[in-house]
Amino acid sequence: MGIRRRQYWGWIFVLPAVLFFALFSYFPMISSFVASFHAKDILSLKAPKFIGLQNYIYIFTSQDFLNSIKATLIFAVGCFIPLVSVSLVIATIVVSLRRFPKIQNVFKMIYYSPAIVSGVVSATIWLLIFDPRGLANQFINFLANNPTPVDFKWLALPAMARLSTIIIYFWKYVGYFVIIYFAGLVSIPTSLYEVAEIDGASAWKKFWRITIPLLMPTIEFVLIVAFVQCVRTFSIQYVFVQSGSPREAINVVSLNIYTTALQYHSLGRATAMSVSLFCFILIFTVVQLRIYRSERVSYV
Amino acid sequence: MVTVAVLILFAVAILVPIAFMLISSVKHPLDVFEFPFRWIPRRLHFYNYLQAVAGNDQKYYFFRNTFNSLFMAGSIMCLNVLMASAAGYGLTKFRFKGRQVVFVLILTTMMIPFETIMIPLLMLTIRLRIQDTYMGLIFPIMLTAFAVFLMRQSILTVPDDYIDSARIDGAGELRIFFRIIFPSVRPTAVTLAILVFREAWDNLIWPLIVVQSEKYKTLPLYIIRFLDEKYTNEAALMAVAVLATIPMFVLFFTFSRYFIGEGILTGAKG
Numbered sequence: 001m002g003i004r005r006r007q008y009w010g011w012i013f014v015l016p017a018v019l020f021f022a023l024f025s026y027f028p029m030i031s032s033f034v035a036s037f038h039a040k041d042i043l044s045l046k047a048p049k050f051i052g053l054q055n056y057i058y059i060f061t062s063q064d065f066l067n068s069i070k071a072t073l074i075f076a077v078g079c080f081i082p083l084v085s086v087s088l089v090i091a092t093i094v095v096s097l098r099r100f101p102k103i104q105n106v107f108k109m110i111y112y113s114p115a116i117v118s119g120v121v122s123a124t125i126w127l128l129i130f131d132p133r134g135l136a137n138q139f140i141n142f143l144a145n146n147p148t149p150v151d152f153k154w155l156a157l158p159a160m161a162r163l164s165t166i167i168i169y170f171w172k173y174v175g176y177f178v179i180i181y182f183a184g185l186v187s188i189p190t191s192l193y194e195v196a197e198i199d200g201a202s203a204w205k206k207f208w209r210i211t212i213p214l215l216m217p218t219i220e221f222v223l224i225v226a227f228v229q230c231v232r233t234f235s236i237q238y239v240f241v242q243s244g245s246p247r248e249a250i251n252v253v254s255l256n257i258y259t260t261a262l263q264y265h266s267l268g269r270a271t272a273m274s275v276s277l278f279c280f281i282l283i284f285t286v287v288q289l290r291i292y293r294s295e296r297v298s299y300v
Numbered sequence: 301m302v303t304v305a306v307l308i309l310f311a312v313a314i315l316v317p318i319a320f321m322l323i324s325s326v327k328h329p330l331d332v333f334e335f336p337f338r339w340i341p342r343r344l345h346f347y348n349y350l351q352a353v354a355g356n357d358q359k360y361y362f363f364r365n366t367f368n369s370l371f372m373a374g375s376i377m378c379l380n381v382l383m384a385s386a387a388g389y390g391l392t393k394f395r396f397k398g399r400q401v402v403f404v405l406i407l408t409t410m411m412i413p414f415e416t417i418m419i420p421l422l423m424l425t426i427r428l429r430i431q432d433t434y435m436g437l438i439f440p441i442m443l444t445a446f447a448v449f450l451m452r453q454s455i456l457t458v459p460d461d462y463i464d465s466a467r468i469d470g471a472g473e474l475r476i477f478f479r480i481i482f483p484s485v486r487p488t489a490v491t492l493a494i495l496v497f498r499e500a501w502d503n504l505i506w507p508l509i510v511v512q513s514e515k516y517k518t519l520p521l522y523i524i525r526f527l528d529e530k531y532t533n534e535a536a537l538m539a540v541a542v543l544a545t546i547p548m549f550v551l552f553f554t555f556s557r558y559f560i561g562e563g564i565l566t567g568a569k570g
Contacts, residue, residue: 025445029420235504278413
């Protein structure tokens with residue numbers, strides 16, 4: 001069989017994927033970019049009109065989009081910090097139960113279980129928990145031992161709506177990151193800890209001097225995935241707004257793109273927002289990768 | 301053992317909402333918001349489940365929408381694994397011009413979040429006249445660069461000798477792909493399949509924008525509609541939630557090692 005024939009087969013195997021990405025990734029990306037410089041109503045048949053940077057000027061001077069950026073950042077940072085830190089602590093403890101692999105597995109399965117529940121279902125469950133008559137109020141009032149129950153308005157107050165969405169997201173994804181950290185932690189050779197123990201190192205010191213440096217590749221991965229994932233949030237906010245929570249506080253960028261395009265029919269502004277979101281995520285990924293690569297530690 | 305206490309406390313906190321869903325789904329609608337909340341229902345009320353599948357309009361769209369979810373997630377899963385493996389095979393075991401360029405171009409799409417192209421994708425599906433159809437639901441999200449990357453990495457480890465000896469024996473390229481490559485990367489393919497199925501099952505945003513008619517709606521959209529109807533009773537809402545979660549729990553308990561096993565450093569999407 002000749003080389004030429006084999007080249008030809010290589011292309012045949014790759015072709016479906018190439019066609020897919022050309023049609024469903026690159027073409028929409030380019031048309032998003034092009035559309036962001038035009039004025040166009042999604043429903044009208046009129047040809048799009050070139051208006052230069054006006055869509056960008058509009059969205060970056062309107063309160064609406066700036067507020068979305070703020071809402072997204074508050075949500076992303078608010079989720080990201082507890083997600084990446086709590087899951088690390090939990091995973092470290094689970095790993096320390098090395099002698100009981102069955103118990104480790106039970107804990108891992110429990111922590112992971114909310115990730116199985118879909119985004120819409122999670123939001124729905126928590127809507128009832130955050131109801132004025134719901135579990136959340138009952139629980140906090142019980143803890144605080146309030147003589148007269150207080151309604152914390154989990155869904156109605158803007159700040160509380162933000163907190164509530166963060167709690168749901170944290171609940172849903174914390175186990176996922178526990179699993180990832182766990183996989184990274186078990187790959188650290190136990191002999192390193194044994195040597196440190198002989199030298200009399202404390203648990204605290206072992207954590208900072210052995211665990212963290214050797215876990216760096218996993219931590220990098222988690223930081224990037226967690227942040228980008230938080231920035232892209234949609235389902236929980238959609239369900240909240242749909243059931244009457246104040247839109248402004250939780251109007252994250254992806255929700256704003258959806259509303260701008262499908263309720264206000266403004267293709268130009270929606271795509272200008274899309275391109276901005278794309279640039280933000282791109283810069284973030286690149287910058288973060290560069291920062292962390294320079295500090296990579298190897299003990300081998 | 302303070303640390304184990306922490307683990308147990310955390311586990312309880314994680315399980316409370318799931319327990320709340322299960323228990324509320326069999327409570328009488330008037331008892332969902334009782335004070336204080338009873339973890340053991342006073343009376344069982346399975347009628348909620350009937351209401352959940354009948355819907356508030358008594359049209360039983362639940363079954364059609366469940367089928368749609370299964371069909372969509374199943375099709376995407378098969379197409380994704382098949383196309384990603386084929387591409388992975390083509391990219392690793394053949395030397396053709398432009399191979400590196402193709403790989404880099406595919407990987408680059410990992411940097412394109414779905415939210416940034418969903419509106420043009422919708423316009424494209426409208427132009428292709430597949431909006432509000434199964435094709436529109438499935439095709440635009442049937443492959444990801446991550447899948448290609450994963451399968452490529454896995455196929456790289458298949459020894460060339462296997463392929464060469466099969467070729468000498470006169471096996472065709474398709475035969476080699478299905479009989480040699482595919483079986484050797486089965487664990488990765490299963491991991492990918494589960495990941496893809498779950499993501500498709502969970503997907504709200506794409507069905508939300510591409511589908512309008514009830515007969516093509518998926519389960520997340522069914523739940524949203526149930527939620528929107530203000531006279532919905534909350535116990536029935538939790539019954540819908542339970543029903544929508546059962547398939548995933550079955551998958552989770554059957555294949556738990558693919559979900560929580562080691563070496564699963566897989567990318568996920570919100």
